[in-house]
Amino acid sequence: MTTLNHTGVSHTVFHLLGIPGLEDQHMWISIPFLISYVITLLGNSLLICIILTKRSLHEPMYLFLCMLAGADIVLSTCTVPQALAIFWFRAGEISLDRCITQIFLLTSTFISESAILLVMAFDRYIAICYPLRYTTILTHRLIGKIGMTVLLRSYCTVFPVIFLLKRLTFCKSNILPNTACKHIVLARVSCDDIRVNTWYGVFALISTLVVDVVLILISYVLILRAVLHMPSQDARLKALNTCGSHVCVILLFYGPGIFSVLTQRFGRHIPPHIHVLLANVYTLAPPMLNPIIYGIKTKQIREQVFHVFFSKQK
Template sequence: MTTLNHTGISHTVFRLLGIPGLEDQHIWISIPFFISYVIALLGNSLLIFIILTKRSLHEPMYLFLCMLAGADVVLSTCTVPQALAIFWFGAGEISLDRCITQVFFISSTFLFESGILVVMAFDRYIAICYPLRYSTILSHTLIGKIGVSIFLRSYGTVFPVIYLLKRLTFCKRNILPNTACKHIVLAKLSCNDIRVNIWYGFFILMLTLILDVLLIFVSYMLILRAVFRMPSQDARHKALNTCVSHVCVIILFYGPGIFSVLTQRFGRHISLHIHVLLANVYILAPPMLNPIIYGIRTKQIWDLVIHMLFPKQK
């Protein structure tokens, strides 16, 4: 499990503890994890299938939603099975390469989802402010380019993290008090100077997530300005109603993450298992609830789901 070098013991295998301090409750904690994963997997897979197979849904809003659902599947699959293995079998051992791979996919998928939420805000702006030119502006070609650009931004931004972690020598404890590997948590186990890791993590936060939140905020300020200029109250209500699902998903995506960061920064007296549980809510809730929100709030999707699950008997 370990190898020797000139700095002492360099760990090549780490151990994820799951929820530290609540090891005796892991079986019970695994129940919401398992249920959320099943719902996320089935819900998002169904959403992707319906959007891709129904030509009537090949519109910009639904295609972006399809990308978001795909990212949710990746995020859930990168994290929850590992957590369930810890809860059910105590299988917390993870190699350094596998740990770094998990860090890469979790971080890049978060950035991809954030980018998609920005584009969906832009989509709502175009739909409300330029309804007659909506399909012309957001053509399928442009949607494809946007998807590729967000993918390259997300994975390209996180890719240097692989090098930043691989250069480190891990000669401290090999215990990770979490259900998944995290960049800075892993870096803190090394005996090297990790200031570059910390500053690059800060750079990613400022350049992507903070910028994305600002862009979404500006988009909705423009949307609200356009909506309140509409002469009819019914038109204003209809326009705002098309944004409700997206706003709910935005709050669900950024809300737990911001709260988790604030508790880690200022809640020094909060128990470690609370921090870990909050971090897992950030991972579990959006993939599980996104398809439910859009399925219930979007009539076209809801009707197709009902027709698929309960076909009329001839």
């Protein structure tokens, strides 16, 4: 594993270390990674199959949930198999093009999930504030356009990162202290000025995730105002209960995700293994727990899951 220190020579192959400082614990750390990935694949695949095959679930809320489940599978698959290869076989070698591709897929999927959560908040707002117009506003045609907009926004936001990384000369080191390629992690081993990369990363964060969080908060303020004006307590509780799963998923997604992004850019005094562990939390926990949360708190999905597993045994 060689490291070139003179300018003018750029690395085309990098080596992912995994979790720096905890190399001797990689085998044990791989266990929760493997368990969470298996649960993610099974839970989200089951959710997608149930929603797509059951006509009674072809409603906006469940179609958006289907999008979220698909994004969860992509988010985990972008990182966990490679992390397991590092933990088990020390197979951390990755080409520059593959590294940039991983950055593109991982970041765009993360932004897509944020947009889907915003759309789901809008869905709850329409369902509670305009229940009689719910199906006429959120038609299948509009849902399809929303899905395309989510993808286009995430891809267009992340696409410039490819060129920002391609312009750099990586002559400092070819060792990346992480389980996956990240924009700033890769940029920091360059010997060029990376201020444009840093500020574009901040711009992308503010223009997508921060805007999404603000709009989600506004949606729930309007929802709470509508709920408080409902005549009966039962109606208020029923309305709030329909938002419970979504609120849990929002907290689970944005909490570790934003904290990880901020510490990667500004938390230079935090130990490296903490950075890496935090970065892996949002690719492990939300995709694994989202189908469980919706399965437990959503009656229609819970009934369909029981029907799939137990109807043939009767």
